[in-house]
Amino acid sequence: MIIKKLELNQTVPSPVCVSCDTCCHFPSQDSLMAPIFTHKERKRVIEDGFSPDLFDPTDDGKSSRIQLRAYDKMFICPAFLPETGECSIYPIRPLDCQIYPFVITFDENHKQVLLCIDEICPYTEIEISKFYRDSSQVVAFLESDTVMLEIAENWSLVGLRLETATVICTLDRLTSYLTQTINH
Numbered sequence: 001m002i003i004k005k006l007e008l009n010q011t012v013p014s015p016v017c018v019s020c021d022t023c024c025h026f027p028s029q030d031s032l033m034a035p036i037f038t039h040k041e042r043k044r045v046i047e048d049g050f051s052p053d054l055f056d057p058t059d060d061g062k063s064s065r066i067q068l069r070a071y072d073k074m075f076i077c078p079a080f081l082p083e084t085g086e087c088s089i090y091p092i093r094p095l096d097c098q099i100y101p102f103v104i105t106f107d108e109n110h111k112q113v114l115l116c117i118d119e120i121c122p123y124t125e126i127e128i129s130k131f132y133r134d135s136s137q138v139v140a141f142l143e144s145d146t147v148m149l150e151i152a153e154n155w156s157l158v159g160l161r162l163e164t165a166t167v168i169c170t171l172d173r174l175t176s177y178l179t180q181t182i183n184h
């Protein structure tokens, strides 16, 4: 099966991530930050050997949130390999993980979609300006026709505002697309 690779340049340099333990670790088993897989992404990782039992349904009825497992006083994504610090499904990791520490959320009124950065990522303290510079390519990626369709079909990907998230910009095209295609 040929998998179309979505192109998105990473803002955080790989060596920084290799020496950071924040991603893929969560404080509680029911953390709302556990990655969401779209219907297609879930199917893809199940074909790759993941158990279907590792996923919980979300409100949109199509996507799923992966179940975390206990590890060393924290909870980790089952795709994370603590021995090497790597994601075992990196080439097919979900959109939710591809964009992180960028996150997409609704505003307080649940009307406008926002592009935010999660300041839990320590690189946001070092190079906040780089996130603003890179935001235009993230917006272009998220508001491309293919990705907008994927988000509209799996709208639980758009989360609620996090206390740790800083708003970078509004996602007007995506907001308009979601307004036309889904009902809340």
Ligand code: SF4
Pocket (backbone or CB within 6 Å): 012, 016, 017, 018, 020, 021, 022, 023, 100, 101, 120, 121, 122, 123
């Ligand atoms: S939190 Fe930031 S620096 Fe750490 S692994 Fe994730 S993206 Fe990389």
Ligand code: SF4
Pocket (backbone or CB within 6 Å): 023, 024, 035, 077, 078, 079, 080, 081, 086, 087, 088, 089, 090, 093, 094, 097
């Ligand atoms: S899918 Fe990969 S990148 Fe995403 S949380 Fe799990 S281990 Fe980390």
